Amino acid sequence: MRYDAIVIGAGHAGVEAALALARLGNQTLIVTIDVKSVSHMACNPNIGGTGKGHLVRELDALGGQMGLNADASLLQIKMLNKNKGAAVQSLRGQTDKEVYHEVMLSTLRAQERLDILEGECEDLLVEDGKVCGVVVSGKTYHSTVVVLCTGVYLSSRTITGEEIHDAGPYGFANSKNLSAALAAKGLPLRRFKTGTPARVYANSIDYSVMEREEGDYDIPCFSFLTQTKLLEQVPCYLTYTNAETHRIIRENIDRAPLYNGTIHGVGPRYCPSIEDKIMRFADKERHQIFIEPEVKDGELMYVQGMSSSLPKDVQEEMYRSVKGLEKVRFARYAYAIEYDCIDPLALTPALEVKAISGLFSAGQFNGSSGYEEAAAQGLMAGINAARKIKGQPPVVLRRDQAYIGVLIDDLVTKGTNEPYRMMTARAEYRLSLRQDNADARLTPIGREIGLVSDERWAAYLARNEKKQAIRDAFKHAVPLAKVREIFEKKGEPATVGLTIEEMLKRASISAEDVLCLLEEPLRDVDLAKEIAVEIKYGGYLYKEKRHADDQRKMEEKMLPIDIDYLSMENLRLEARQKLNKVRPLTLGQASRISGVSPADITVLITYLVKAGK
């Protein structure tokens, strides 16, 4: 069989890559070890969160699938940081895991030019440094490009106390042979670790002693195409660990694989197991535990905050010490999982493996963590694999354009020593990269790439036109009497007539307050809020823009692919080695490599001049 593209793995990265490739006109094959594991949410039953919600909105704006799929399976939606500034507000949605899987599977099945194959990928075919196909369950499939999205399945093992299984997450089969095949081709692999808490029976929990956590009913959903708001929502519940829980864990710590040497993989600091939290933060009297539904009206609940690899009997004892969980029954125990992944410094900013032309990779295989981080990379790897087939230059989003740009640049330029999670703190242009303006930032780019459908494009243009109309209306003068009427409610003095824009510069005046001053068709509270944010951030946005403009020249200066860094005598040795390892695409990327100084950049510049570039 011959395909244009083959995607290995149908998790959150794989499905985005495959859909992008097929939608961009390529005959595509997606390989999964088990069709039931397509878009399986192996850990928490939610999409989004701080920083991650931004990724989903960006992915959606570019024409990706995750936002729409999440909206189709939402049980609850919340705007995190609602009482803080717009730039740090992120959407987080509780989703029905089964619906999430089913909707994505049917989207794949309905997609033209996309075939699904169940089986284990065992080897990669490489000729003259170029990828040319894969071997799945003993059978050869040829293709021009391959995208690796193997998640946590490569030579994985799950660990619960003394019980160790040679398996993937949630009892799915793992990939036994591919890891060795990749290592034999020279890919730098290493071992990471992550974990998940127990799933317990809903009817064994006493919710009456827990705090009820409701969603927000007045906020938009993930996709810019979803016009409706979520009116029917399911609650989550909050409870806490206590001194007794902590005692049980401390007394059994020698049976914890993380502490007795069973686990060697590097785990993420931001996703600590409960035993890690207790041991590292001994002073903390209690830790939060959120009880979240796995499916709608289903029998299973997810116990967020209690990830662990302690033995089953210890898990039972410690879970049952928590208020409301006294009689809890276990459906699945918490476990840690170890897996092989690649050092992302081996990748280009297009997510192509430097050593093997046509081989792309995305998701946890690249050292990240999280569904959203995986999906974002999957989309970009799919787009760039498609462009490789057509001989087009790659699309690399800049750090001032998107969180997706920050994510990929961090991975391939700085590398990571633990599974990488997106945080708003990582984005230096945070005020500009808001979830509310993801479409303005990225939909035109998505349209040019070819992933933005006519429907999405029309919706974007309409939204944009309305935004412009509101922006214009904000410049209109408002008579003093009206200004006073609105200001009085907020205790603001009013002495002269103002434009709406001027009114919004007051900290206490919000978009909602001035909505009544707009003509009926322009009274769109979400859009008005978005424009108000730009006005309120004002000078700070300008500061960010100035930095970004300064940096842009560096970002646009491409470095030739064949530079011999090691022989550049005027560079310091450390800089030569680092540059040779990362092989940056642009001068900007070079400047962010740790160990490359401004003086080294100047030396690089003099070489560029000499080479006439």
Next chain:
Amino acid sequence: MDTIAAISTPTGAGAIGIVRMSGEQALCIALRFFTCSTIKSPEDVVPGMLKLGTFFDGSVREKCMMVYFRAPKSYTGEDIVEFHVHGGTYLAERVLGALLAAGAKLAGPGEFTRRAFFAGKLSLDEAEGVRAMISAESEAELREAYSLMSGRFDQKINALMTKLTEVLSTMEASLDYPEEMADEADDSMEKAAEVREEMRALVESFKAGKLIKGGITVAIVGKTNVGKSSLLNRLLGYSRAIVSDIHGTTRDIVGESILHKGVKINLQDTAGLRETGDVVEHIGIERSLAAAKGADVVLYVMEAGGNLDEEEWANIRACSKKVILVNNKIDIYGATERGFNISAKTGEGVDVLLDEILRVTVGDSRAAETLTEERHADCVRRALRSLEEGIAAFHEANTECVLVDLRESIDALAEIGGGTATERIINDIFSRFCVGK
């Protein structure tokens, strides 16, 4: 883009020092200091023409040449102004210091070259030249970095960064982990204010550093016959080394330099404030006041047995912040309750007076944490400016806006201490807070 400035001739003695400034604001900043008979406004400056004039930074007037290159016909493609001053680094540093204080940013390594490159102005020959220079420069930098690493200065910068990072990571964590951080106490702004005070002290110590390098100027003023000259002679006799003989431009002000505890002190003996006739007295006072104004410290000398001339005392204090009242001739009159008691004749109290001169100028900061390098001073000044802006915005602006300023502050320090704000913050969040599911 910022307007940048740097000394573009090698450090050390040379016939001429060149200070170069590039950017939109270059000419505007230059004309705040440079005057010349044919230049009344920016329009009068002829591009490419070397002009002789005076550079006046508020205290010292220096004859120098200025040349202006108008964008895009310049090395960097931007407006460039160069000042050519008499040899030696001292004057060049003085000119640079004035430009930086007026808003120019100290150019980073290779920054002029980088701008030239992006403007498409860097020729092959120039590139070769720059490369040779850069490797020499970075070697020097490396040496400098090593000497700093072991010094107390580096510890000081690191301590500031650590404290500031804690402030930022608490604020950042509250944004990225709103649920987990809800019950963490937040004293960020108090901590930020502490860091600000430490930074201010460091910036002050930079002034002290300059004083250590250039010397402290001390003017001795007072009425005739109170013992000013005896004091000068005593100080010179007391000192172990006479550094130089400087004859002032004003005929009756004589300058001598001594070293005290490793710091150069330039002593200026002024003519006594005479009391013969109104007009002359007026001239005398004017002259002494002028000397007092130019000095870092003023010693106002009187006889321990005399009465304080309140009007004269007020006049002296009006022209300098650091005036020390010195009662001389205590061997005759005995000590008084006011100011410092000395005897120029016996030498009693003179060493205490010298210590006091150091205390009020370079303070206790003469240790390694004193900023003496212009580059480091520039970083700390920028860090302080951003921190002050952040603190000022704290009560009106959202956390994420305040963080724009605070991050700028930490990034400015990181130019000395290494790393980036983001790396430091994220590491700190996970080491200090129990966040994540």
